[in-house]
Amino acid sequence: MGQITRRKFISLSGSALGILALAACGSGSGGTSGTSGTSGGNAGGTGGAATARATQSAGPAAQAGQKQVTFWSSWGGKNGEALTKLVTDFNAAQKEVFIDNQYQGTYDETAQKLAAAIAARQVPDMVSLSEVTWNKFSINKTLQPLDDLLKKSSVDPTDYVESLIAEGTRQGKIWWVPFARSTPLFYYNRTLFKEAGLPDRAPKTWDELRTWGLELQKLNKPDLKAYAFTNAKNFNAWHFQGNVWQWGGNYSDKNLEIKIDQPPAVAAGEWLRKFVHEDKLGYMAPDQSLDFSNGLCAMTQQSTGSLGSILATAKFDIGTGMLPEQQKFGCPTGGAGLALLAAAPDDRKQAAIEFIKFLNKPENVAFWSKQTGYMPATKSAREAPEMQQQFTANPNYKVAVDQLPKTQPQDTARLFVPNGDQTIGTGLERILVNNESTETVFKAVAEQLKRDAQDVKDQVKDLGLS
Amino acid sequence: MVALRKRGAAPTDVRRVRRDHLLFLAFIAPNFLLLGVFSYWPLLYQAYLSLTRWDMISPTKTFVGLNNYRFMFSEPGFHRVLLNTGYFTGAVLVGSLLLGLALAMLLDQRLHGRNIVRGIVFAPFVLSGAAVALVWAYIFDPVYGLMRVVLGWFGVGSPDWLVSTTWAMPAVIIVYLWKNAGYSAIIYLAGLQNIPTELYDAAKVDGATGWQRFRHITLPQLSPTTFFIAVTTIIFSIQAFDIIAVMTEGGPVNATTTLIWYLYQQGFRAFRAGLAAAAGMVLFILMLVITLIQVFIVQRRVHYS
Numbered sequence: 112m113g114q115i116t117r118r119k120f121i122s123l124s125g126s127a128l129g130i131l132a133l134a135a136c137g138s139g140s141g142g143t144s145g146t147s148g149t150s151g152g153n154a155g156g157t158g159g160a161a162t163a164r165a166t167q168s169a170g171p172a173a174q175a176g177q178k179q180v181t182f183w184s185s186w187g188g189k190n191g192e193a194l195t196k197l198v199t200d201f202n203a204a205q206k207e208v209f210i211d212n213q214y215q216g217t218y219d220e221t222a223q224k225l226a227a228a229i230a231a232r233q234v235p236d237m238v239s240l241s242e243v244t245w246n247k248f249s250i251n252k253t254l255q256p257l258d259d260l261l262k263k264s265s266v267d268p269t270d271y272v273e274s275l276i277a278e279g280t281r282q283g284k285i286w287w288v289p290f291a292r293s294t295p296l297f298y299y300n301r302t303l304f305k306e307a308g309l310p311d312r313a314p315k316t317w318d319e320l321r322t323w324g325l326e327l328q329k330l331n332k333p334d335l336k337a338y339a340f341t342n343a344k345n346f347n348a349w350h351f352q353g354n355v356w357q358w359g360g361n362y363s364d365k366n367l368e369i370k371i372d373q374p375p376a377v378a379a380g381e382w383l384r385k386f387v388h389e390d391k392l393g394y395m396a397p398d399q400s401l402d403f404s405n406g407l408c409a410m411t412q413q414s415t416g417s418l419g420s421i422l423a424t425a426k427f428d429i430g431t432g433m434l435p436e437q438q439k440f441g442c443p444t445g446g447a448g449l450a451l452l453a454a455a456p457d458d459r460k461q462a463a464i465e466f467i468k469f470l471n472k473p474e475n476v477a478f479w480s481k482q483t484g485y486m487p488a489t490k491s492a493r494e495a496p497e498m499q500q501q502f503t504a505n506p507n508y509k510v511a512v513d514q515l516p517k518t519q520p521q522d523t524a525r526l527f528v529p530n531g532d533q534t535i536g537t538g539l540e541r542i543l544v545n546n547e548s549t550e551t552v553f554k555a556v557a558e559q560l561k562r563d564a565q566d567v568k569d570q571v572k573d574l575g576l577s
Numbered sequence: 578m579v580a581l582r583k584r585g586a587a588p589t590d591v592r593r594v595r596r597d598h599l600l601f602l603a604f605i606a607p608n609f610l611l612l613g614v615f616s617y618w619p620l621l622y623q624a625y626l627s628l629t630r631w632d633m634i635s636p637t638k639t640f641v642g643l644n645n646y647r648f649m650f651s652e653p654g655f656h657r658v659l660l661n662t663g664y665f666t667g668a669v670l671v672g673s674l675l676l677g678l679a680l681a682m683l684l685d686q687r688l689h690g691r692n693i694v695r696g697i698v699f700a701p702f703v704l705s706g707a708a709v710a711l712v713w714a715y716i717f718d719p720v721y722g723l724m725r726v727v728l729g730w731f732g733v734g735s736p737d738w739l740v741s742t743t744w745a746m747p748a749v750i751i752v753y754l755w756k757n758a759g760y761s762a763i764i765y766l767a768g769l770q771n772i773p774t775e776l777y778d779a780a781k782v783d784g785a786t787g788w789q790r791f792r793h794i795t796l797p798q799l800s801p802t803t804f805f806i807a808v809t810t811i812i813f814s815i816q817a818f819d820i821i822a823v824m825t826e827g828g829p830v831n832a833t834t835t836l837i838w839y840l841y842q843q844g845f846r847a848f849r850a851g852l853a854a855a856a857g858m859v860l861f862i863l864m865l866v867i868t869l870i871q872v873f874i875v876q877r878r879v880h881y882s
Contacts, residue, residue: 226634253634343829344825530843544830
C-alpha cells in the first residue's frame with residue numbers, strides 16, 4: 112500500500128461521500144419505484160435513474176406517442192394471471208393507450224403505498240381499492256369523480272349491477288366502479304354430506320346447520336369439524352357482518368353510531384360461542400379455504416373470489432349455497448373496485464377509462480369472472496353466452512350471482528373506523544378462541560370503536576350516506 | 578475500529594493540531610452525514626409527528642400536544658403490548674445466548690465436515706424472514722405439520738400453535754431463535770477461538786475439571802462476546818417484524834402484538850401517523866434506557882482481557 116497523503120485522503124473521502132449520497136438518493140426513490148413510473152410517462156422526460164427504475168414491470172414498454180396509464184393492482188397468483196391477460200390483450204388491441212399494470216400486494220398494502228404516494232405527490236393514475244380501503248381516500252377527497260369521463264368514453268354506468276355501482280356512488284357522483292366484487296358464499300363438502308346422509312344443499316338456517324353438524328359429528332372422523340370460522344387476519348369481521356344482520360342487528364348505523372353491543376349482535380356472537388365451545392362443532396381456522404379444500408371442515412363461508420382456487424385444489428365434490436339465514440337473510444358485498452386519482456393528468460384519466468370500457472365488454476367480464484369467481488359486475492355480461500355456458504357447466508358460479516341482488520354494503524363501523532375491521536375481528540377471536548362472554552367482549556369492542564370513530568365522524572357525516 | 582493515536586501537541590505545533598482536527602473531521606464526516614440524514618433527522622421528525630394528529634393523506638397535521646401518548650397509555654390493550662414485547666425480547670435473549678453458546682461449543686470440536694456444519698448452522702440467519710415464517714407456519718399446522726410428527730415421537734399432542742393465545746408467542750419465538758441462533762453461534766465461536774489455550778493447559782495441570790474450566794475460564798473469557806451478543810440481540814429482537822407479520826399478524830387476540838407490530842397497525846392499517854410516531858418514540862426511549870443500563874452496569878462486570 113502506498114502512503115496516503117492528507118490531500119489524497121481528503122479527495123478520496125470526498126468522492127466516497129458523493130457516492131454514498133448518490134446511493135442514498137437511489138434508495139430513497141427505490142421505495143417509491145412503482146410511482147416513478149407515473150412521472151416517466153410516454154414523454155420519458157424524467158431523470159435517467161428514475162425511468163430506469165420504473166421499467167421494472169414485465170412485458171413490453173409503451174411505444175412512442177402512446178398514453179401510458181400506471182395501474183396499481185392487487186392480484187397475484189391465478190387471479191393475477193387473469194388480469195395480466197386482460198391488460199396484455201388491451202395493449203395489443205389498440206395503439207393509443209398503454210396500461211402499465213403494477214402489482215402492489217394485498218388490498219392493505221396497495222392502500223399503504225397509495226397513501227405514501229399521495230404524500231410524495233407521485234401518484235399512479237388508476238388503482239384498485241377494496242370496499243374498506245377506498246373510503247379512506249374518498250373521505251380525504253383524493254379520488255376523481257368519474258361521471259363525465261365515463262360519458263366521454265361512452266361507458267354506460269347503468270350497465271353495472273345496481274347494488275354494486277350504488278356503493279361507489281356518493282353525493283350523486285360515481286367515484287369507484289365495481290371490478291373484482293365478491294360476497295361471502297357458503298361452501299359444503301358434498302362427499303361428506305352424502306356420507307352423513309344429509310340433503311345435497313346448503314342449510315337454510317344456522318339452527319339447521321347446527322343439527323347437520325351433529326350428524327357430521329357422528330361420522331367419527333378425528334380431524335373433522337363441521338364448520339370453520341376464520342381469524343381477524345383473514346377478515347372474520349367481514350363474514351360476521353352477515354351473521355349480525357341475520358340476527359337482526361348491526362355493527363353501526365349510517366352516522367357511525369355503534370350498535371355492536373346491542374342485543375341482536377350479542378345474540379349472534381353468543382350463538383357462535385356455544386356452537387364452538389359447547390357443541391364443539393366449529394373452530395377458528397387461520398385459512399378456512401385451506402382447511403376446507405383438505406377436508407378438515409365440512410362447511411365454511413368464504414369469498415366468491417376464492418371459488419376458482421377452491422374448486423381447483425379440492426379433491427372432492429363441492430357444493431355452494433347462499434348464506435344461512437336466522438331471523439332474516441343478510442350478506443355483505445366485498446372485494447375491490449377501480450378508482451382514478453384526482454391528481455393524475457387529465458388525458459391519462461380518459462385513457463384509463465378506455466381500459467375500463469374494455470374490461471366492461473361482456474366477454475372480458477365473463478372471462479375475469481370465470482377465472483376468479485368474482486361477480487360479473489355488469490348486467491350485459493350476465494346475459495352473455497360465455498357466462499350462461501359457465502352457469503350450466505358449473506352451477507356453483509350461478510349461486511353467487513343469484514345471491515348478489517340480495518346483498519348490501521357493510522356497516523360504517525367496519526368501512527370507516529380506523530382499524531374497525533381488526534377491532535371487531537379481534538373481538539371475535541376472543542369469543543372463538545378464549546370462550547369469553549360475547550356481552551363482555553362486544554361491550555369492549557363498542558367502546559374502542561366509539562373512541563376510534565371520533566377520528567372520522569365529521570368526515571363521514573360530510574359524505575351524507577343514505 | 579481503528580483507534581487514533583493520541584499525540585501530545587507541542588505548543589509550537591499548531592498546524593499539526595489543526596491537521597489532526599481536519600483528519601478527524603474527514604473520518605467522521607461520511608458517517609455523521611449518513612446518520613444525520615437517515616437516523617437523527619427521522620428521529621426528530623418522528624418526535625414532532627408524535628405530537629400531531631395526521632392520517633398520512635390529508636395535507637394538514639393538527640398539533641395535539643401529548644394526546645397521542647395519553648391515548649396510547651389509556652388504551653386497554655397497551656400494557657399487554659408492552660408485556661408481549663418484554664416476553665418476546667426476554668425469551669429471545671436468553672434463548673440466543675444459551676443456544677448460541679451450546680452450538681458454538683459443538684462447532685468448536687475437531688470433527689469431520691465441521692465447516693459444512695458451521696455453514697448450515699449460520700444459513701438460516703441469511704434467509705428472508707418472510708420465507709422462513711411461511712415455511713414454519715406449515716410446520717406448526719396442528720394436523721399436517723411436521724411439529725405434530727416430532728411431538729408425536731415423544732407422545733405429546735400438538736397444540737394448535739397459531740390459533741392458541743398461549744402457544745402463538747412460543748411459536749414465534751421458536752422461529753425467531755431458529756433463524757438467529759446461528760448468528761450468536763458464529764460470534765461465540767470466534768470468541769471461543771480467541772481464548773488462549775495456555776489458560777486451559779494451566780488449569781489442567783492444576784487439576785481443574787471440565788466444568789471448572791468452563792465456569793472459570795470459558796465463561797469469563799467470553800464475557801465481552803456475551804455482552805456484544807446481548808446488546809445486538811435485544812436491539813434486533815425488539816424490532817422483529819417480519820416473522821410476526823407473516824405468521825400471526827399480532828394475533829390471535831393480540832397475543833403476539835409487540836410494540837413494533839402495534840406501531841405498524843396504527844400507522845399503516847389505521848393510518849394514524851401521530852399515534853404510530855408516539856409508539857415509535859416509546860420504542861426509542863425503551864431501547865435507549867436498555868442500552869444505557871447495559872453500558873453503565875453490565876459493562877463494569879464484563880471482563881476484557
